[in-house]
Amino acid sequence: MALQTNASVIIALLMGIVGVGFVLWQFQRVLGFDQGNDAMRKIAAAIQEGASAFLTREYRVIAIFVVIVATVISTFLHWQTALCFVVGAIASGGAGYLGMYVAVRANVRTAAASSRGLHEGLRVAFGSGAIMGMSVVSFSLIGMTILYLIFNGNPDQLIYITGFGFGASSIALFARVGGGIYTKAADVGADLVGKVEKGIPEDDPRNPAVIADNVGDNVGDVAGMGADLFESYSGSIIAAATLGAALGADSAAAFIGLPFLVAAVGVISSLFGIYMVIGEEPNVTQASTLSSTSVAGRIARFPRQFVAKIDENATLEDLLAALRRSVWGASVVILVLSLLAVLLSGVHFNYWLVILAGLIAGNAIAYATEYFTSYTDKPTQAIAKATQTGAATTIIQGLAVGMMSTVLPVLIVAAAILISIWLGHKADGTIAAGLYAVALAGVGMLSTLGVTLATDAYGPVADNAGGIAEMSGLPKEVRHRTDALDSLGNTTAATGKGFAIGSAVLTALALLAAYVTAAKIESLDILGPTMLPGILIGAMMPYLFSALTMMAVGKAAHEIVLEVRRQFHEIPGLMEGTGEPDYKTCVAISTESALREMILPGSLAVVVPLVVGLVLGKEALAGLLVGTMSSGFLLAVMMANAGGAWDNAKKWIETGQYGGKGSDAHKAAVVGDTVGDPFKDTSGPSLNILIKLMTIVSLVFATSFGSGWLSF
């Protein structure tokens, strides 16, 4: 009585629609909150205008890009793949647009809500994050399921749907790489002139680049992170379905359906997790007086006990515990529901263990990341200690910590792969089943994405809220609250990056397995004639990509510096606060330079796999992907964690350690933090995109590659 594929897909579609319903409800709820006083509204309006300018410009370029690539795809492959590509781009772009739209409106409302209390502020900011999280999940599910149903009956249908992943990847390229350059160019540019040259504080409305900087926070951690995980989420489901289809006619329907079913129940789990943060707190007195009333009342009250209780004296640890409980809550729900999904699908029980392995791996990576980047732990404190002997030792120690921090994530991912392959192999006797299991582990890891992404996308809202509170001179206790929310966001941002790269690797591996199947590669001997050159070139790609993105930040920031200097020089009374800074030009310059600077690295990510596949052959291309995946994983973790650790080492010193703010140790820590900025917000996260984009391009064009120009 196993569920048929179509039933699973339709359930996933329905749950996607439920998710959209939540998004719409939450949308009007968040936007319904109070926007605070006029000063706050004015700043918020400038940020909204800046975000809108950025998005309009970026989406125009994306539109051109999408039309060109869709034409190429329909010329060289099929119109169906091109259609899927366009749908994938629209779905991911739409989710990103919506998330950004809300984030730059929730910021001021969070600041206003923080006047009323800490939990009030958290609810608004987290609500905004939840919109991003649930949009990503729902738009992805709806897009993929509708395409699946359209192409149903056609055996090649799943290959067409890889186009959806490619579309999502393209948006991720713009959002993560372009956005990453944008956000750091604006940040560094604003700091270099504002803090260093003019001596005005951060988030000072006189700084012409301050709005670009605030917009940038959202561009990087809302749109960028969202598109990145949209790609992983969709990619892991597509890969699992593709690999499942190859597992034999008997059970293929169940294997194809399972990832959709897991994703579907993941929507419920995520909604539960989100509820645990933003739901109404239980009123203890009321609860006790009502305890003897009707069964219905008791049932209605039952979920309330899971809602986080956050009072005014909540510490960072309390807030973190609240978010963690919500992610854990969602994990417990998904484990129960996915067991149901496995049983209903009629597949082997081992596949439930695989989903469990994926979930555990995702959480374990997040914890490992936290250990290496939190200033309550030894690694970051060692960096803070190294600041005493100057900037050089700060850098060396930070890089060493970053390198050391790769050990656990690699062991965790390696263990998850090994266990998944072993369980899949035990269940169905083939390595192919094992590779399907790896893809399913990825689906499991990402199943609660609705809530995990909410914890990430919430960060910039809180960060912006703090900036608005600062700029509009809100009372100290409000800024204290927004600071607490902001610190929480910094921590979740660091762990979120670990999760994002871990899931990117699992997704890429699953897509690679799908590529090998689709390209009909028979032997992939590691000592095959073209394999090692492929692996070496692949391993080099993340270094080239990172070099380009780091230099891009430098160039783009330089342009901002020149513009900010010009404004301070030419606009009368700007420094005194009587002149009006021209925020728009700074936003425009950041946008233009980010889009210009991403052309080269972006093109490389698409062109290199195609060239290697055509010239050296499809085996070398598989080698290329393995090389990029392994080397990129390491470099991404190293950069993200070194960056996070430098940031927090500086923050720890600012709490009064080693002389506190203004000391020589602090100056050295600022050098570390500045080096870490492009590491953790541009180059590191961009590698997630590189890894997945190269793999999905290879998968989409899998049938176009032959044995290459050299004959063996």
Added chain:
Amino acid sequence: MALQTNASVIIALLMGIVGVGFVLWQFQRVLGFDQGNDAMRKIAAAIQEGASAFLTREYRVIAIFVVIVATVISTFLHWQTALCFVVGAIASGGAGYLGMYVAVRANVRTAAASSRGLHEGLRVAFGSGAIMGMSVVSFSLIGMTILYLIFNGNPDQLIYITGFGFGASSIALFARVGGGIYTKAADVGADLVGKVEKGIPEDDPRNPAVIADNVGDNVGDVAGMGADLFESYSGSIIAAATLGAALGADSAAAFIGLPFLVAAVGVISSLFGIYMVIGEEPNVTQASTLSSTSVAGRIARFPRQFVAKIDENATLEDLLAALRRSVWGASVVILVLSLLAVLLSGVHFNYWLVILAGLIAGNAIAYATEYFTSYTDKPTQAIAKATQTGAATTIIQGLAVGMMSTVLPVLIVAAAILISIWLGHKADGTIAAGLYAVALAGVGMLSTLGVTLATDAYGPVADNAGGIAEMSGLPKEVRHRTDALDSLGNTTAATGKGFAIGSAVLTALALLAAYVTAAKIESLDILGPTMLPGILIGAMMPYLFSALTMMAVGKAAHEIVLEVRRQFHEIPGLMEGTGEPDYKTCVAISTESALREMILPGSLAVVVPLVVGLVLGKEALAGLLVGTMSSGFLLAVMMANAGGAWDNAKKWIETGQYGGKGSDAHKAAVVGDTVGDPFKDTSGPSLNILIKLMTIVSLVFATSFGSGWLSF
């Protein structure tokens, strides 16, 4: 009428003996030079004493290590392998000892010779380097050929001889990793107290760590580089012979003999190249007056025209050109002679092209390295420019340059591998022949090692000569000459590092192929159940290793700092120049801490392959090696080149750019240089050892691994 293996091996043995003859002749020649005045002799004696203390202590630890490992090998494998292991360790250790012994005596003689002229100084220093270069080549050849002849007739003989490579690797571990920690701990420790705290110049005899620092230069670039390339040289020949033996009974003898023959003619080529630098210059007047004399006289004069002509006004470019000509001269000779070797061996002509490819690749990597690290080129100048905006941008730009600099070496090595496999495959129709060709390309790349290593090992002698000239207050024009020689040494050190890592990768790949053959692995599918976990863990190893070595430098330097501070505090009159610093304690502390800090990374390099091989199986171990090789190659090139570029960016500023010495730009450049020190002299080069050691351990124990604990 093809040459039999034994004939080739005997020719190689004879050429090894010729090499030893050269070493002995050069040894008495270099030591026969004038040692300068008493002040110089006193400083030199302190350096010699320090070097001797270091070597005695290190070799004692090595002896214990060798005995233990030899016992393990003869217990679990064969006594023959253990014997080869011991011989390899003694041969490499002996070459390193001899090279160090001469280097710390040639330094003072170079300083004295520089009083007489620039070319005089170059001749002494280069003569010392040539002793190191030719010792490495000859000791390796003699050791391997004698072992080969001892085990002749036994089909397993070649597997025993892998023990020789393991022995060489073990010495390299101590020399490169331990030595790398030693040299930077002494350097950083001396600078931190001397330059920063006490404000005394570099190479000041009052600094108690100055002798440790001078010893360290030799430890790193003479003993370390020598042992590293001894390992590559021996490894590539062993791998080629092992792979050749598997190529079928008909031609196996020729295939086994060819690498020995190429190495043998390489001795002649190297000697010619060395002659081009240290030979007597042609006296133009004399030559023209004697032009009409006997034929014998004309023949005797013929080689003289190749000798470099270096006058007093020689610039860095002229000196560099002289060294380059010698390497190119040796390359031309080896090409002619190796063509002869290929023809005599009776193998396909393609194998000569393979040797050519290896030679070109080695030189191309050196050129690419020079472009990225020389301050006459754009990348390093871009770092110098970035110093204007502070330490953070200096670091970011340097890391970006380092990452960018990986592109060419990777493409060069990938092309060399691809071309070699293709040529070998075309010649003999199998991929196995292609892999043999890769090993042969490695032999070709290293065939002129006698002279290329001389250009590296010459560097620290010149560096030390400069220090001695400084400390003993020699006249300005002498210091000017030693500075010129030192700058030349810095350039060759950077290119030598590129060459070392390139050859390490080719060697490791050849050894990997030998491992796969020896372990009787049938399928190495990249999507096999344990392969990807193996690759990921392998890719992580260089990060872990680098983190440990970077932190080790920090810890060891800290101990030196405490000791130097103590001496300045406790020894009366030290700062005034009336008290005697206790150099020995600083040497002892550096030695002890270096040996202690290398235990963990060194053990990992040996233990991890064994554990992975036993637990996850022999296929996973192959994956591990591929992961380490590719990731380690990238990280090593990045670190070495970023370090070299930072160093030279600082030097460029010291020529007066951006405010020159003492400016803010210079301060930022110093931060870059300090970060670069452990990059280029400890962690980066240590990765060469990691890559090769892990592979040779796997090869030696190849027959001990099964399918691992998980069943598939």
